[in-house]
Amino acid sequence: MNSPSLAGLLDSVQTSLLVIKIGSSLIVGKEGAARKNWMDVLAGEVADQRRTGQRIVIVSSGAIALGAARLNLPHGGRANLADAQAAAAVGQIALAGLWSDALARHGLTAAQLLLTLDDLEDRRRYLNASATLQRLLDAGAVPVVNENDSVATGEIRFGDNDRLAARIAQAAGAGGVLLMSDVDGLYTGHPHDEGAELVPVVTAVNGAIHAMAGGADVAGVGTGGMAAKVAAAEIAGRAGITLAIVNGTYAGPLGRLVMSKRGTLFMPSGKDRGRKAWLGGRKADRGALVADAGCIAALRSGASLLAAGIVEVEGDFSRGDLVTIRAEDAGLIGRGLVEYSADDCRRIMGMPLAQHEAALGHMPRSTVMHRDSLVLL
Ligand code: GLU
Numbered sequence: 528m529n530s531p532s533l534a535g536l537l538d539s540v541q542t543s544l545l546v547i548k549i550g551s552s553l554i555v556g557k558e559g560a561a562r563k564n565w566m567d568v569l570a571g572e573v574a575d576q577r578r579t580g581q582r583i584v585i586v587s588s589g590a591i592a593l594g595a596a597r598l599n600l601p602h603g604g605r606a607n608l609a610d611a612q613a614a615a616a617v618g619q620i621a622l623a624g625l626w627s628d629a630l631a632r633h634g635l636t637a638a639q640l641l642l643t644l645d646d647l648e649d650r651r652r653y654l655n656a657s658a659t660l661q662r663l664l665d666a667g668a669v670p671v672v673n674e675n676d677s678v679a680t681g682e683i684r685f686g687d688n689d690r691l692a693a694r695i696a697q698a699a700g701a702g703g704v705l706l707m708s709d710v711d712g713l714y715t716g717h718p719h720d721e722g723a724e725l726v727p728v729v730t731a732v733n734g735a736i737h738a739m740a741g742g743a744d745v746a747g748v749g750t751g752g753m754a755a756k757v758a759a760a761e762i763a764g765r766a767g768i769t770l771a772i773v774n775g776t777y778a779g780p781l782g783r784l785v786m787s788k789r790g791t792l793f794m795p796s797g798k799d800r801g802r803k804a805w806l807g808g809r810k811a812d813r814g815a816l817v818a819d820a821g822c823i824a825a826l827r828s829g830a831s832l833l834a835a836g837i838v839e840v841e842g843d844f845s846r847g848d849l850v851t852i853r854a855e856d857a858g859l860i861g862r863g864l865v866e867y868s869a870d871d872c873r874r875i876m877g878m879p880l881a882q883h884e885a886a887l888g889h890m891p892r893s894t895v896m897h898r899d900s901l902v903l904l
Pocket of ligand 1: 676
């Protein structure tokens with residue numbers, strides 16, 4: 528098996544299923560018109576990939592930008608949430624038509640999936656989306672996915688399609704993700720700064736990588752920015768999925784990528800599959816459990832999280848919620864689904880199991896977070 532590479536993402540043997548995320552700036556020109564020729568050439572490239580046996584899922588932005596132009600809304604439809612939601616409603620119907628036409632011209636059938644963050648944070652709905660993607664791919668269709676911006680609000684929103692693409696890649700069981708926008712990749716500084724260099728390969732997303740991505744929001748009409756792209760790379764990487772940031776502004780961006788090999792490749796870092804991969808990629812933590820050093824050592828050797836090792840409980844959460852595990856020095860250790868509410872966690876923290884029944888007034892569970900329901904980050 529070859530090690531991951533940019534060209535390997537377009538090789539059907541190495542990557543049998545690829546998610547291609549397309550930023551708004553590639554779909555919509557500055558004047559608000561759809562870039563139909565670009566979409567048509569890309570649809571042709573997707574058809575070529577399909578002929579080699581590679582399955583493709585498209586995650587397409589552009590609804591808000593397209594809709595804003597049609598409704599004459601200021602700031603590209605992003606002045607406030609109500610504008611963005613109205614723009615998305617108008618733009619999405621146009622976007623779906625554009626993809627459906629472009630793909631049909633190359634003999635492909637488009638399928639639209641509009642998802643909210645909640646659809647992927649809830650395990651049952653996530654599995655349902657996953658099954659639908661699988662069935663569509665088996666039937667030969669090209670799923671075209673976007674966030675359901677017209678109904679998703681506030682904190683229950685992805686807000687960027689980069690992380691959505693990483694989550695879709697998990698749900699679809701993809702081997703790779705291409706984040707295509709109008710930047711070449713991750714730079715060591717702001718791309719316009721002298722001396723800033725393109726980072727060709729990232730083997731581990733650490734503090735230095737986050738610092739390079741921080742604030743470098745150079746995308747024009749989209750919201751993605753580099754920080755969201757790096758967050759997407761982390762989600763994908765933990766699930767064993769290779770991710771690349773590449774510039775898609777040229778006509779025929781896939782062919783160009785094979786020639787230029789220019790972009791930033793994020794090597795997969797983990798092997799989490801199934802439920803663990805889903806957990807690692809979840810977004811909305813409801814609170815935190817602060818664990819002592821002994822407890823963290825036990826977690827690292829594969830144990831469950833026990834009440835005895837908890838020194839502090841933060842936030843307000845219910846049984847079954849997603850909760851962060853932190854060290855006493857505030858370092859992030861992991862996250863998982865908690866067996867007790869925040870109040871009950873406070874009642875039993877620091878106590879050995881034998882005392883839980885008296886503290887809770889009912890038969891206790893043996894763990895606060897079971898090893899199968901937590902991931903270390
Ligand atoms: N879902 C948004 C749209 O279709 C785009 C989000 C993003 O820019 O990443 O307009």
